[in-house]
Amino acid sequence: MKAFLCSCGNRIPLPEFKEEGVEVFYHDALCSPAGIEFITERWRDDEPIMIAGCSPVVGERYFSRFNPIYINIREQGSYLGHGQEKIGDLIRSGVAWLKATKPIEKKVFDVKSTDILIIGSGVAGLEAARLIGRKAILIERRPYLGGTVADLDRLYPEGTPNSHTLMPLINQVVSGGVRFKPDTEIVSIQGRPGDYRVRLRERKGKVVRCDECGRCLEVCPVEVVDHGIKRKAIFRSPSFPPGYLIDFSTCDLCGECVKVCPGEIILDRSWNEYELHCGGIIVATGLNHFDPVQLSEFGYGRLPNVYTHLEFERKLARGEIKPEKVVIVHCAGSRDERYLDYCSGICCLLGLKEAKLIKDRYPETEVYLLYIDIRVRGELEYLYKELRNLGVKFVGGRPAEIIPKDGRLMVKVEDSLSSTLLKIPADAVVLSTGFVPDKKIFDLLPINLDRERFPKAYDWSELSVDGPPHAILFAGSAREPMSVPDSILDARAKAYRLSHLLSLPRIESHHPVSVIDEERCSLCSLCIQNCPYGALQKEEKVRSDPAVCMGCGVCVATCPSGAANLESYETGGLMAAVESLTKEGTILAFLCRWSAYPAADQAYPIGYPESVRIIRVPCSGRVDPQLILKGFELGARAVLIGGCYPEACHYHTGNIKERRRIKLLHALDGIVDPRRLRIEWIGTDEAAKFVRVVEELEKA
Ligand code: FES
Numbered sequence: 106m107k108a109f110l111c112s113c114g115n116r117i118p119l120p121e122f123k124e125e126g127v128e129v130f131y132h133d134a135l136c137s138p139a140g141i142e143f144i145t146e147r148w149r150d151d152e153p154i155m156i157a158g159c160s161p162v163v164g165e166r167y168f169s170r171f172n173p174i175y176i177n178i179r180e181q182g183s184y185l186g187h188g189q190e191k192i193g194d195l196i197r198s199g200v201a202w203l204k205a206t207k208p209i210e211k212k213v214f215d216v217k218s219t220d221i222l223i224i225g226s227g228v229a230g231l232e233a234a235r236l237i238g239r240k241a242i243l244i245e246r247r248p249y250l251g252g253t254v255a256d257l258d259r260l261y262p263e264g265t266p267n268s269h270t271l272m273p274l275i276n277q278v279v280s281g282g283v284r285f286k287p288d289t290e291i292v293s294i295q296g297r298p299g300d301y302r303v304r305l306r307e308r309k310g311k312v313v314r315c316d317e318c319g320r321c322l323e324v325c326p327v328e329v330v331d332h333g334i335k336r337k338a339i340f341r342s343p344s345f346p347p348g349y350l351i352d353f354s355t356c357d358l359c360g361e362c363v364k365v366c367p368g369e370i371i372l373d374r375s376w377n378e379y380e381l382h383c384g385g386i387i388v389a390t391g392l393n394h395f396d397p398v399q400l401s402e403f404g405y406g407r408l409p410n411v412y413t414h415l416e417f418e419r420k421l422a423r424g425e426i427k428p429e430k431v432v433i434v435h436c437a438g439s440r441d442e443r444y445l446d447y448c449s450g451i452c453c454l455l456g457l458k459e460a461k462l463i464k465d466r467y468p469e470t471e472v473y474l475l476y477i478d479i480r481v482r483g484e485l486e487y488l489y490k491e492l493r494n495l496g497v498k499f500v501g502g503r504p505a506e507i508i509p510k511d512g513r514l515m516v517k518v519e520d521s522l523s524s525t526l527l528k529i530p531a532d533a534v535v536l537s538t539g540f541v542p543d544k545k546i547f548d549l550l551p552i553n554l555d556r557e558r559f560p561k562a563y564d565w566s567e568l569s570v571d572g573p574p575h576a577i578l579f580a581g582s583a584r585e586p587m588s589v590p591d592s593i594l595d596a597r598a599k600a601y602r603l604s605h606l607l608s609l610p611r612i613e614s615h616h617p618v619s620v621i622d623e624e625r626c627s628l629c630s631l632c633i634q635n636c637p638y639g640a641l642q643k644e645e646k647v648r649s650d651p652a653v654c655m656g657c658g659v660c661v662a663t664c665p666s667g668a669a670n671l672e673s674y675e676t677g678g679l680m681a682a683v684e685s686l687t688k689e690g691t692i693l694a695f696l697c698r699w700s701a702y703p704a705a706d707q708a709y710p711i712g713y714p715e716s717v718r719i720i721r722v723p724c725s726g727r728v729d730p731q732l733i734l735k736g737f738e739l740g741a742r743a744v745l746i747g748g749c750y751p752e753a754c755h756y757h758t759g760n761i762k763e764r765r766r767i768k769l770l771h772a773l774d775g776i777v778d779p780r781r782l783r784i785e786w787i788g789t790d791e792a793a794k795f796v797r798v799v800e801e802l803e804k805a
Contacts, residue, residue, distance in 0.1 A: 108200055109144055109173075111135040111158030117183040120193045124200050136167045144171060151211065153673075155203040157196050160706045161698075161721065172209050172615050172673065174202050177706070181719055184709035191715055194686055198718075201681035209672045212651045214574065214612040216299035218384040221603055224291065224546065227252020228589050229581025229596035230389035231274040236600040239282040242381065244289040244305065248351065250275050251344035252391045253582070256332055256415060258422035260589055261458035262488045264465060268344075270589055275345045287346070288353070291549050292378060297652030298576035298612050299384045301551075306376035308353055312339075314368035315348030321362035321370070322349065329355045333416025334423065385576035385603040388550070389596060392540040392559075392582040395438050395445055402506045403437060403536060410514055410533045411507060414455050417535045421462060428470060428532035432516045433459055434504055435476040439539035447752075449539035449586045453480045456537035457488050464495045472497045473529055475504055475518055500527065507534055540586045552577060552638055552653060558752075559585040573616040573655055578603055617672035617723075618654035619661065621647050625668035632660035632669050637757040657756035658727030662766065674727060679720065683732055686718035689740035692802050694719045694747060695728045699755050700789055701747025707792035716742065717799050724748070725784065726759025730770055733782065743781040743802035747795065750786040760786070780805045 107128045112119050114134055122129050130147065134140050135158055148154060154173045156164060161175035168175075176199035182192040221237050223230045226245040230252065234241040249255065250271075257267050278285070288308035295302050319341075327338035329352065338356040339349050351362075353374045363370045397405040397413060405411045410428075412420070420426045435456045438444035453476070460472050474497055479489060493499065501521040508515050516529045542559045560579050580599040581592030606612060621632075623646045633641045640654035641647055647668075649660075658671040670676060687693055694717055696702040702721050722728055725748025733744050746767065748760035764784050771779040785798050 106154075106203060107147060107152070108155045108157065108196070108203065109135055110196065111140070111156065113159050113179050113183075117158065117179050117192070118189065120189050120196070122193070122196055122200075124197075126204070127200055136163070141167060144168070151208040153203055153206050153208050155199040157199055160703075162703050162706055170615075172617075174199055174206065174673070174678075175721070177719070177721075180706045180709055185712055185715075187715045191718075194688075194718065198682040198685035198720075201685045202678040205677035205681045206673060206675055209615050209617055210651075212573075212614045212616065212618070214298045214300070214576075214614075214652060216384050216607050216609060216611055218300065218382045219607045220381075220383040221385045221387060221600075221607065222301070222303055222381065222383040223387045223389055225252060225389035225391055225583065226250040226285075227389060227391045227581060227592070228254050228270060228274065229391070229583065229587075229592040230387070231271075231278050232593045232596040233387045233389060233580055233600040234283045234285075235274060235277045235281060236597060237283070237604060240604070242284045242286065242383065243278065244286045244291070246288070246290050248288045248308075248311070249342045249344050249346065250278070250285070250287070252389075254589060255344045256419070258418050259458065259462055261454045262461075262485050264458065264462055271344055279345065290376075291546070294386070294549055294551050296551070297650070298574050299607065301383050301386060301576070303381045303383060303386075304378060305381055306378045308373075309375050309377050310351060310353055310356075310371045310373035312349055312351060312368070312370050315366075316368050317348050318367060319349070320365040320367075324361040324365050326359060326361065327355055327357055332419055333412060334419045334425075384607040385578070386550075387578050387580050387596070387599050387603060388546060388583045389580045390543045390546045390583045392586050393543055395449075395538040395541050397437055397536045397538050399444060400438050400536070403434065403504070403534070404507045404509075404514075405536060408507065408509055408514060410531075412533060412535050414452075414459050414535055414537050417459055417533065418462060421466065426533060427467060428463075430471045430473075430513075430529075430531045431460075431463055431533045431535060432473045432475060432504075432514075432529055432531040433535045433537060434516075435474065435479070435537045436503065437536035437538045440477065445539045445541070447539070448480060450480070451586045451588055452537045452539055454485060454488075454588065456535070457481065457492060459535050459537070460492050460497045461488070461495075464492070464497065468495070473500055473516075473531070474498065475500050475502055475516070477501075477503055502527075540582070543583065546583075550577060559583075561585050573618070573652070574606060574612045574614050576603065576606060576612075616651075617656045617674065618651045619649040619656070619658070619669055619671050621649055622668045622670065623647075625666050627666045627668070629665065631663050631665065635663040635762060636660050637759065655756060657724040657759050658722065659724065659756065659759050659762055662727055662729035662763070671723070671727065674723060676729065676731070679722075679732055680735060682720050683735050684739065686720070687736050687739035687741050689742075690716050691736070691739075691741045692717045692743045692745065692799055693736040693741045694745040694799065695722050695725070695732070696720070696745075696747040696787075697725045697749055697754075697760070698723055700749040700753065701725075701785070701787035701795060703789045704747070704787045704791045704795045707790070708796050711792060711796045713796045713799050714803050716803065724754060724756045724759035725763040726754070726756060728763060728766075730766060733770065733777075737777065737781075741781075743783070743805050745798060745802060746784040747787045747798075748784065750788060753786075753788075760784075778805075 157176035292304035325337040504518040580596040754760040
């Protein structure tokens with residue numbers, strides 16, 4: 106067992122340190138090439154080591170292959186001017202932790218297939234498929250390519266026709282050897298990086314040969330409304346494949362089209378199910394529109410001429426409407442606790458685009474744009490100015506209601522700038538709604554995702570140097586609402602990343618994962634219910650899947666029998682650290698590596714009490730009550746848990762789960778004084794907040 110102590114160019118006064126069973130090495134600059142060589146020469150593969158020196162935020166750049174336990178004696182010691190006693194305590198805690206920890210097991214995932222499945226053929230899916238080429242299998246639940254962009258008429262900012270972007274992409278995909286499967290859905294996905302078994306079902310019915318005569322359209326009796334536009338169950342493809350296609354979700358199989366078709370149509374709604382083998386998956390399912398029916402005050406679905414932006418755009422493009430006065434309502438349902446409590450990021454631009462489309466087509470039309478605030482970024486700011494020059498009237502306010510009046514619509518809104526109530530008559534109202542994630546695909550993936558959120562948190566978990574290998578990646582608006590250019594760039598990044606990962610014969614990783622001690626496990630399943638990723642399964646025993654586990658440690662904090670553990674952050678190791686650090690009057694701080702810990706790192710110019718002793722955890726959700734209670738038992742004045750803000754936890758809701766636990770501890774009357782146990786959300790740039798909180802705890 107080895108401990109490496111670094112003086113960081115003599116900026117840290119290192120104490121003489123001895124510990125039985127531990128070889129201690131001193132160095133002046135472990136992060137230098139000579140320092141790394143120094144460790145390499147002494148390190149046996151997979152042997153746990155401790156490095157005491159600068160912050161792990163810096164250390165991870167140099168030492169991650171050694172998987173060390175990091176002890177920060179610079180930002181938490183010498184930079185603060187804290188004495189040798191504290192530095193000694195910190196080193197002792199690291200060594201105690203080291204002695205209680207086991208080597209992190211190497212995870213090896215053989216790459217058994219280099220094919221990549223791409224789910225969804227919008228611009229992100231198409232771009233990923235274009236780059237991956239012959240190794241790509243592109244599936245699409247609709248019978249044609251193009252996703253949301255194929256439904257649009259124009260793209261912002263300038264109203265470029267959608268075909269301008271879509272068709273060159275489609276041409277390259279089709280000519281690039283990509284295996285394209287339309288009218289195909291996922292049934293199930295199982296497996297791990299490099300080796301996924303995907304069950305697919307493909308519609309048996311299809312238009313086999315079409316000479317585009319259009320007779321089928323004349324005889325089809327089924328009329329459907331597709332985003333504001335009436336069409337038949339058989340319809341002309343908006344993109345590729347060309348010709349006429351059947352929407353089997355509405356087709357009544359009457360057979361009229363077959364009778365008149367000079368080509369060949371198979372009318373069969375049933376599915377052909379089969380299995381596909383691939384090494385990685387790109388989810389490019391795009392976004393779903395928020396359904397404004399819920400916004401009863403706006404009358405959508407009840408009042409004629411209240412449209413979503415997509416419906417309005419499509420009707421306008423076909424000349425079905427020519428309004429003289431239009432009101433565009435931004436943030437319809439967005440940034441509103443009752444519906445979507447977030448900003449979808451692109452709907453402002455969609456609203457501006459609709460305004461421009463009207464003005465381009467009908468310059469005399471009066472356009473009002475109602476907003477809470479306009480969020481356009483970068484160079485697109487010019488669009489806002491251009492629309493004002495075109496006569497679009499911007500009103501700061503969210504409408505109170507929309508009512509029918511004299512055969513038109515009446516929009517009531519308080520102009521927040523002049524504080525006057527406006528009643529704007531309109532021929533059409535466009536609701537610029539936000540977007541929601543595709544929950545259906547979330548349910549099918551072998552990873553667990555917050556069903557109410559876009560999966561950004563899943564992406565963040567990749568940022569860690571000791572994160573697991575991800576072979577299921579989200580691209581474009583499936584990850585979060587994005588513009589077309591941003592979707593394309595994102596898809597490119599994902600395609601390259603996955604292609605690179607699968608170019609290796611095997612994927613090796615040392616990311617810490619949860620392990621379950623079968624002897625201790627009581628099969629209560631609490632860990633399974635609390636795992637944010639679905640990494641734990643119960644068959645006869647409870648097992649953790651290293652291909653899925655992200656290493657948050659929430660299961661460990663949840664397990665009542667001490668059966669769950671997290672490599673490198675075992676309860677034994679953390680407990681040993683608590684015991685070494687806690688004295689009478691200590692403020693024990695468990696800080697999330699992603700937020701509060703880096704904030705504390707930045708706090709040395711302000712300074713904070715020497716009694717503060719910090720333990721770094723992967724997520725605030727890892728902190729189990731026994732660690733907290735142990736701290737108090739040993740005389741801690743206070744315990745602080747510092748985590749990411751809600752919505753920013755890198756493991757979905759680890760922080761929220763921890764907050765629940767702390768509330769329970771607060772309720773233990775007479776055991777824990779709530780003033781001395783706090784959980785705080787501390788952002789990476791909130792050093793001052795960290796200092797304020799620990800100073801308050803000093804006085805508690
Ligand atoms: Fe920071 Fe969960 S990752 S609290």
